[in-house]
Amino acid sequence: GDSVTQMEGPVTLSEEAFLTINCTYTATGYPSLFWYVQYPGEGLQLLLKATKADDKGSNKGFEATYRKETTSFHLEKGSVQVSDSAVYFCALRDTSGSRLTFGEGTQLTVNP
Amino acid sequence: NAGVTQTPKFRILKIGQSMTLQCAQDMNHNYMYWYRQDPGMGLKLIYYSVGAGITDKGEVPNGYNVSRSTTEDFPLRLELAAPSQTSVYFCASSLRLNTEAFFGQGTRLTVV
Numbered sequence: 214g215d216s217v218t219q220m221e222g223p224v225t226l227s228e229e230a231f232l233t234i235n236c237t238y239t240a241t242g243y244p245s246l247f248w249y250v251q252y253p254g255e256g257l258q259l260l261l262k263a264t265k266a267d268d269k270g271s272n273k274g275f276e277a278t279y280r281k282e283t284t285s286f287h288l289e290k291g292s293v294q295v296s297d298s299a300v301y302f303c304a305l306r307d308t309s310g311s312r313l314t315f316g317e318g319t320q321l322t323v324n325p
Numbered sequence: 326n327a328g329v330t331q332t333p334k335f336r337i338l339k340i341g342q343s344m345t346l347q348c349a350q351d352m353n354h355n356y357m358y359w360y361r362q363d364p365g366m367g368l369k370l371i372y373y374s375v376g377a378g379i380t381d382k383g384e385v386p387n388g389y390n391v392s393r394s395t396t397e398d399f400p401l402r403l404e405l406a407a408p409s410q411t412s413v414y415f416c417a418s419s420l421r422l423n424t425e426a427f428f429g430q431g432t433r434l435t436v437v
Contacts, residue, residue, distance in 0.1 A: 217367070256329070256415055256428035257368075302367060306422075312358075312383060313426060315367030 215240040217303050219316035226293055226323050234288040234319045236277075236303035244305040246270075246279050246286040247313070251300040260288075260301070293323045327351050331416050331429035338406040338436045346401040346432050348416030356419045357399040358426065359383075359391065361412040368415065374399055406436045 220235040238244065245264045249257040261270030266281035275290045286303060303316040332347045350357065355376050360368040370383030374393040388410060390402040399418075403410060413433050419426040 254430070256430045257417075257426075258428070259425045262425075304367075312370050312373060313368075315360075315369075317365060317367045 215244070215305060215307055215314045217305055217314055217316035219301075219303050219319050222318070223320035223322060226321070228295055228323055228325050229292045230323075232288070232290040232293045232297075232321070234301055234303075234321070236286045236288065236316060238284050238286065238303075238305050240284075240305055240307055240314075242308040243281075244307045246277070247304040247306070248275070248277055248286070248288050249302040249304060249315075251302065251318070253299070257302060293321075295323050295325050297321060298323050329416055329418055329427050329429040331414075331432050333432060334430065335433045336435070338403075338434065340406060340408065340436060342406050343402070343404050344406070344434075346403075346414055346416075346434075348399045348401070348429060349397050350399075350416075350418040350427070351397065352418060352420070352427065353396060354418035354420050354427075355396070356421070356426075357393065358417045358419075359389070359399070359401045360415045360417065361385065362415060362431075363412050371401065371414075403434075408436050410434065411436045 216239045247262045248260040250260045251257045261272040263270040263279035269278045277288045300318045302318045304313045329350045358373045359371040369385045372391040374380045416429045417426045
């Protein structure tokens with residue numbers, strides 16, 4: 214079945230550092246890929262998405278590129294802020310189903 | 326501007342008790358979902374619905390039941406609570422397949 218694997222956390226960075234959170238997936242066909250963010254005490258919010266190979270999703274300074282050849286969708290941000298501290302989830306939705314498959318989540322803490 | 330509303334936010338149950346987690350959305354979305362989130366794990370799909378009167382099992386349906394009598398409401402029922410059902414439960418909705426899923430703030434359930 215479909216699966217999503219994220220880099221192990223937690224990740225701790227200083228403000229203005231560069232962020233990469235790795236995400237790889239296993240799926241048949243051409244799934245859509247997503248990054249969700251969960252701030253403390255809140256539900257998940259969609260951060261960005263990409264629906265086909267080589268698409269780049271971007272939002273709030275975060276970017277991720279859908280790489281079919283490496284089955285990856287790594288999340289990057291050039292300069293993180295304290296307010297980016299949250300749990301980040303990579304997810305995929307397959308081409309036929311109505312379900313999202315989530316990775317295990319990566320806790321990010323940004324220190325001032 | 327309510328979006329997806331879940332009640333209660335917190336609940337402690339004794340083993341063998343039953344309860345219903347409520348979920349309501351005001352966006353006229355066809356698709357609704359129930360997920361559980363265990364520590365250090367991604368979200369697992371319990372049940373989903375593609376419209377009023379239609380429900381289907383997700384990855385981890387055992388011990389739960391759902392109904393969808395209206396477009397707005399999608400309650401999740403636990404009949405005989407077990408410690409393994411201690412988790413954070415999220416309800417979500419989306420307009421169509423492959424559109425953004427909106428999440429509620431979650432219900433933290435502890436079974437003792």
